[in-house]
Amino acid sequence: MKRIKLPSLTQWHRWLGLVLSGWVLLMAVTGSMLLFKNQWLMWQYPNLRLETPVSHTTSATIADRYKAGYAYLPTHDRPWFELVDGDGNHHYFGLQGEHLLTRAPYSDTVSWFVELHHHLALDKFGKDILGVLSLFALVLIITGLVRWWPKRQWRWKNLAIRFYNPFSAKGMQTLWQLHRSTGAIVFIPIALLMFTGSAIMYASTVKDGLTTLLPMTDSRIQHTVPDRLATHWQERFEIARAVLPNADIRLIYLDSGRMRLKWPDEWHPNGRNYIAFDDRGTLTTITDVRARPLGEQIAHMVYPLHVAAIGGTAMTLVILAGGIALLLLPVTGVWFYLKRRNKR
Template sequence: MSPAGLRRRQTRRKIWLNLHLYLGLSAGAIVALAGLTGAILVFYEELQEILNRDQIVVAVPTHPQVRSLDEMVAAADSLKPSGSRFFKVYYPRRPGLAYKLLYYASVSGEADGDGYYLFVDPYTAQVTGRQLWHPAAGYWRRPLVSFIMQLHYCLLLDRFGVVLVGIVSALSLVSILTGLVLWWPSTGRFTSALACRRRAGWVRRNYDLHKLAGVLSFCVLFPVLFSGVYFNLPEPVNRVVGRFSVLTRPNAWEGIDSEKLYSEPALGRDPIGFQAAEAAVNRAYPGGRLWMLTAPTGERGVFRIAKRDAAELSGFALGYRDFAVDQYSGRLLQVYEAGRGSYGDVFLDWQWPIHSGQALGWSGRIAVFASGLACPLLYLTGVLRWLQKRRATHAREN
C-alpha cells in the first residue's frame, strides 16, 4: 500500500474509532442496563411462576377437566378490586398453571387505573390470588418482574423513557457496526483476530475480552437491538419498511386494528360469552393453542383473541393468529396470520420472536440471554479500555 493510501486508511480508522468510542460512552450505560434486564426477561414467565408460585401453580386432578372461561371470569368478578372491570385473560402455557385474568380500575371511563391480576384455578374455577401488576401512579409498587419489564422498556421514565431507549438502541446499532468494522482483519486472518492471549497483561486481556464479546454476540445482538427500536419507535420503522412493502399490521403488538371493527348488536340478542367466542375461533381454526383473549369494550366492541403454536404456520414465527370476533353473533370479522402477509408484514411479524429469543425455542432464548449479558460486559471492558488509553496518553505527554 502506498503512503497516501495508508494515510487514508488510518484517517478512516480514526473516524470509525472515535464514532465507536463516543457512541459507546454516551449510550453504553443505558444499553448495559437494557441488556441485563432483557436477559432476565427472557425467562419472564418462568420467573413469574417461581416468585408467585402459591398463586400461579395449581394441582392437576387425576381426571382434569378445564372449567369454562365464563365460570372463571364470574369467580374473579366476585373478588375483583372495587371499580375495576375484566380486561383480558392470558391462558396458561401448560397444565398445572392458573389462568391470569387482568382487571383494570377506571378513573375516567377508560382502563386508566390500577391493573390487577386475578389468578384462577382452571380445574375448580376458584380464585387462587390477586396481585397488583400495573399501578397507575408510579413504578415502585410493582412486583419484581413487572418492575424489571418497565425498567427495560422505558427506564421508569414513562413516554420520555420509551423514546430514549428507542433512540439509544438505534445509536447502539451504529456502535456495534463500527466495532465490527474496527475488528475486521484486512489480512483475512480471522483465527488470529479471534485469538485471546491468556498470558498477556490485564490491559491486553481486557481488550481481547471486549473484542471477543462484541464479535461473538454481534449476530444475535444486532437483530435484538433492531427489534427493540421497532417496539419503542414503531412509527419511524414502519415508515422505512413501508417504502419497500405494503404494511397491514396496525401496530407493533397486534395484527388486527380492532378499534376499526365493530360488533352488530341486534334487538333482543345478548352477547355470546367468552366460551362461545373461544369455540367460534376453535371451530374455524382448530390448530394451535389459545394464548390471549381481550374482552369487548362497550356495546359495539369486539372480542380480540390470539392463538399461537399453530403447526401449519411458520414454527419460527411462533404460529401466531389474531382474531376479531363479533360479540353477538360469534362471526369472525378478521383473521391475521403471522408470516402470511406482505414482505413487510412478515418482516415485522418476526420482531417479537427474535427479540424474545422464542423464534428458535430454548436455543434462541439462551442466545438472547447471552447477548443481553454481553451488553454490560462490553460497556465495562470498553470503559476500562478508554481509561487505559487515557492513562497511556497522559504518561507519554508527561
C-alpha cells in the same frame, strides 16, 4: 479558512460507547432475566406451580366476571389464567378458578424489570427514548465491527485473548482483547438483539415499510361464519374454534369481546389472528394472518426473534449469549478507557 475535522470512526465508537454503556447494561440485565420470566414467577410464587394448565371452560367463567382489561389464557409454560385489570394489576387464577395472587405494578422485581426493559419505567415517554437509544446502539455495534475487521488477511490470532489481572499494568491488554473478541465472536446474537429491539420500538413504521415492499396476499383463504350469538366467553371460544380450527386462543380483551389466536406454525407467542364480537354477541371481525400481506407477516416475526419465542432451547441460548455479551462489552470498554486515561 480552517477546515473542520470530523470525528473518526474510533471516536464515534468510543463516545457512543461511553454514553450508552449504562443503558446497554440495563437492557442486557433486564432482558436476559426476562427470558426466564415464567420460571422466575413460579420460583418467587410457589402457588403458581400448577400441574396442568387451567381449562378454557374455567378461564371463560372467570373472564365473564370482568368487563375491563385483558387476560392471557393458560399454556403449558404458563399454566395459570392471568388477568390484567384496568389499573395494571395482574391477577392469577388456579385450576378451580380460585384466586392465587395479585401483583400490583412495581410490587416485585419481575414487574420492575418488565417496566424498565419495555419503557424505562417512564410509560410512553420512555418508549420514545428507547427508540432513539436503540438507533444509536446500531451505530455503536456497526462501528465496533468495522474497527475490528482485519485490514489484511484474517487470522485466528485476531480473536486471541491473553488473560492478565485487569487491575495490573498488563490488565489493559486483557480488557481490550476481551472487548474486541467478544464483540466479534458474538456479533450475530448482539446484532439480532439490537436490530429486532429497534424494530420493535418502530413497529408501525417497520410493518408499513415491509407491507409496501411485499404487498402479496393469499386470497384463497375463506372462513365459515356461524349464524349464532355469543354473549359469554365460552360461547365465543366455541365460535372461534369453528372459524379458525386448530388455532389456539391466547389473549382476550375483556372490554371489547375481542380475542387473539395463534396457529401452530406461527412464530408470535400470542398469535396475530383476531376475532371480534359486538355488544349483542354477533361475530363482526375475522382477521387471519395468513391472508395478510407478506410484509406484514414478516414484521410479526420480529418480536418472537427478540424474545426467543421460536427455536426452543437453542434459540434461547443464542439470545442469552447476546445478552451476556452486552453485559461484558460496556464493562470492559469503559474499564479500558478509564485505565488508559489514568495512565496518560
